[in-house]
Amino acid sequence: MGAACDAVALMPAPPVTVPRATLAADASCRVGYDLAPARGAIEINNLSIIFGQPGKEFLAIDRVSFAIKPGEFICIVGPSGCGKSTILNMVAGFERPTEGSVTLDGVAITKPGADRGMVFQQPSLFPWKTVRANVAYGPRMAGLLDRDAYCLADQYLEMVGLAQFAGNYPKTLSGGMQQRVAIARALVNRPSVLLMDEPFGALDAQTRAMMQETLLRIWADNKTTVIFVTHDIDEAIFPGDRILVMSASPGRVVLDIPVTLRRPRSTDISLDRLFLSIKKRCLEIIRREILSAFERQAQASESNHS
Amino acid sequence: MVAFVPTTRAGLYRSLRIISIPLFFAIWELVSHSGIVNEFLFPPPSVVAEALFEWAVHGHLLLDVGMSISRVVVGYILGATLGVAIGIATARYPALSSLLTPIFQVLRPIPPIALVPIVILWLGLNESGKYFLILWAVFFTVWIATHFGVQRVDPLLIRAAQALGTPEHRMLREMLLPGALPYVFVGLRTSLSVAFYTLVAAELAGAFAGVAYRIDIAHENLRIGLMMAGLVVLGLISAGLDLAFEGWARHVMRWR
Ligand SMILES: Nc1ncnc2c1ncn2[C@@H]1O[C@H](COP(=O)(O)OP(=O)(O)OP(=O)(O)O)[C@@H](O)[C@H]1O
Numbered sequence: 170m171g172a173a174c175d176a177v178a179l180m181p182a183p184p185v186t187v188p189r190a191t192l193a194a195d196a197s198c199r200v201g202y203d204l205a206p207a208r209g210a211i212e213i214n215n216l217s218i219i220f221g222q223p224g225k226e227f228l229a230i231d232r233v234s235f236a237i238k239p240g241e242f243i244c245i246v247g248p249s250g251c252g253k254s255t256i257l258n259m260v261a262g263f264e265r266p267t268e269g270s271v272t273l274d275g276v277a278i279t280k281p282g283a284d285r286g287m288v289f290q291q292p293s294l295f296p297w298k299t300v301r302a303n304v305a306y307g308p309r310m311a312g313l314l315d316r317d318a319y320c321l322a323d324q325y326l327e328m329v330g331l332a333q334f335a336g337n338y339p340k341t342l343s344g345g346m347q348q349r350v351a352i353a354r355a356l357v358n359r360p361s362v363l364l365m366d367e368p369f370g371a372l373d374a375q376t377r378a379m380m381q382e383t384l385l386r387i388w389a390d391n392k393t394t395v396i397f398v399t400h401d402i403d404e405a406i407f408p409g410d411r412i413l414v415m416s417a418s419p420g421r422v423v424l425d426i427p428v429t430l431r432r433p434r435s436t437d438i439s440l441d442r443l444f445l446s447i448k449k450r451c452l453e454i455i456r457r458e459i460l461s462a463f464e465r466q467a468q469a470s471e472s473n474h475s
Numbered sequence: 476m477v478a479f480v481p482t483t484r485a486g487l488y489r490s491l492r493i494i495s496i497p498l499f500f501a502i503w504e505l506v507s508h509s510g511i512v513n514e515f516l517f518p519p520p521s522v523v524a525e526a527l528f529e530w531a532v533h534g535h536l537l538l539d540v541g542m543s544i545s546r547v548v549v550g551y552i553l554g555a556t557l558g559v560a561i562g563i564a565t566a567r568y569p570a571l572s573s574l575l576t577p578i579f580q581v582l583r584p585i586p587p588i589a590l591v592p593i594v595i596l597w598l599g600l601n602e603s604g605k606y607f608l609i610l611w612a613v614f615f616t617v618w619i620a621t622h623f624g625v626q627r628v629d630p631l632l633i634r635a636a637q638a639l640g641t642p643e644h645r646m647l648r649e650m651l652l653p654g655a656l657p658y659v660f661v662g663l664r665t666s667l668s669v670a671f672y673t674l675v676a677a678e679l680a681g682a683f684a685g686v687a688y689r690i691d692i693a694h695e696n697l698r699i700g701l702m703m704a705g706l707v708v709l710g711l712i713s714a715g716l717d718l719a720f721e722g723w724a725r726h727v728m729r730w731r
């Protein structure tokens with residue numbers, strides 16, 4: 170964390186005591202964090218989701234159940250259209266389950282909230298706000314003074330390497346840069362759950378590696394729960410505590426495998442024997458799933474023809 | 476002279492823009508004197524300029540321009556404010572929309588000019604009737620632009636705002652209004668020219684001052700130069716307002 174901003178807890182009694190004198194001396198950016206104990210336990214129970222009107226129903230998610238411990242980093246991989254974004258939307262509170270339940274810390278999720286940060290698959294910056302104002306938006310909504318919100322924003326922009334673009338409007342940034350701003354915008358809120366939908370898909374290999382390491386570092390600092398969706402197995406194993414592999418539509422969890430690699434991890438961990446065996450296992454399952462999906466499709470079109 | 480010979484394409488376009496209006500006046504002057512047209516009915520720019528000068532010095536040019544502009548501005552601001560406010564309301568509350576939209580859709584296609592006689596009966600020839608006509612003309616265009624603008628704000632941005640902790644009561648200010656702005660501005664700009672048509676109709680139907688009223692009076696006295704001067708002044712006013720509006724819109728939406 171940059172030294173410019175002193176951390177002052179928003180809680181009545183700050184768990185981290187910062188001498189008042191330092192605060193007064195460096196009052197340029199006093200911002201608070203909620204240093205509450207780790208939260209973010211998610212439980213998904215027998216979740217099914219059906220889209221479409223009666224008569225034209227489409228089963229997108231088929232009886233999925235899994236639980237995530239507070240602070241766990243879990244990665245979801247699966248073929249396109251299997252329902253990864255849909256599951257994130259449920260946890261975010263944008264959509265309601267057709268059947269089953271999704272709870273956060275024991276409470277059913279009924280609506281979106283700042284405790285669950287989301288990085289969307291598509292660009293989602295507010296085009297009428299500058300990059301800095303986009304990142305400062307969450308803190309402002311949380312009630313911080315503009316000055317403090319903007320100071321925090323600058324700090325997080327520095328973290329994603331975009332400090333010099335703070336005054337730009339989003340349209341002047343490349344897709345990858347916009348996505349990094351979106352990540353900073355979600356992180357600055359200190360959510361107890363961070364939902365990331367293929368956040369690095371638009372980045373080049375170098376930037377992607379840098380962002381993966383940054384994300385891991387931030388996660389190690391904050392211990393928020395992360396649900397990370399990707400279709401790149403390496404990208405899933407590198408940061409993950411656990412990997413869920415989903416089947417092609419209708420989405421089911423077909424493999425739930427822990428990643429017990431030691432931490433902290435660096436990029437060369439992808440040569441580790443354990444890493445490779447996990448990767449092999451995942452690839453086998455995905456291959457099997459894709460083949461069976463093709464077979465089902467072939468059967469369906471055959472029965473259509475006859 | 477050599478300096479005026481354009482050396483680049485951009486330079487050529489700039490030179491053409493500069494000579495465009497003088498060229499127009501020159502051709503007009505020539506045609507008027509050429510004998511192809513009746514010089515009395517189609518006076519040259521020099522005669523029109525003389526009439527304009529006369530109007531400014533011995534007539535009531537300032538009063539006429541001031542009255543016309545104040546009518547457009549008052550009617551426009553009332554109509555636009557009402558249009559934006561009700562557009563937001565109907566976009567946000569489906570019940571209100573179901574109630575009002577059918578009524579508005581029936582009233583909207585009526586050309587404001589058709590209302591002039593009845594408005595004169597109701598409100599007389601004073602200013603309030605002219606404000607009302609312009610308000611009416613502006614309202615529907617702005618209402619429909621705002622209504623659809625608010626509804627077409629990208630749902631993904633709304634979701635992003637919700638996940639960042641936006642309370643429901645701040646959604647309008649933070650997301651819906653800025654998101655709808657490009658649509659609202661299209662409506663505002665279109666209705667600015669509609670406001671001018673209506674102004675002309677209202678003044679022709681009866682007034683005691685105003686640019687279109689002056690054109691009407693000049694017509695009765697067969698002062699063709701003054702009539703044309705009136706047209707030039709109307710053109711200048713509406714072009715000026717449109718230009719000012721465009722500059723303002725570009726500043727407000729510099730993020731686009
Ligand atoms: N609002 C909706 N209405 C109808 N069908 C939907 C809706 N949202 C998603 N679906 C369907 O549900 C399935 C899962 O979609 P989802 O976006 O979750 O897939 P995904 O795993 O995120 O795919 P990708 O990797 O391509 O992003 C798809 O078949 C999609 O067509």
Ligand SMILES: [Mg+2]
Pocket residue numbers: 253254255290366
């Ligand atoms: Mg998706």
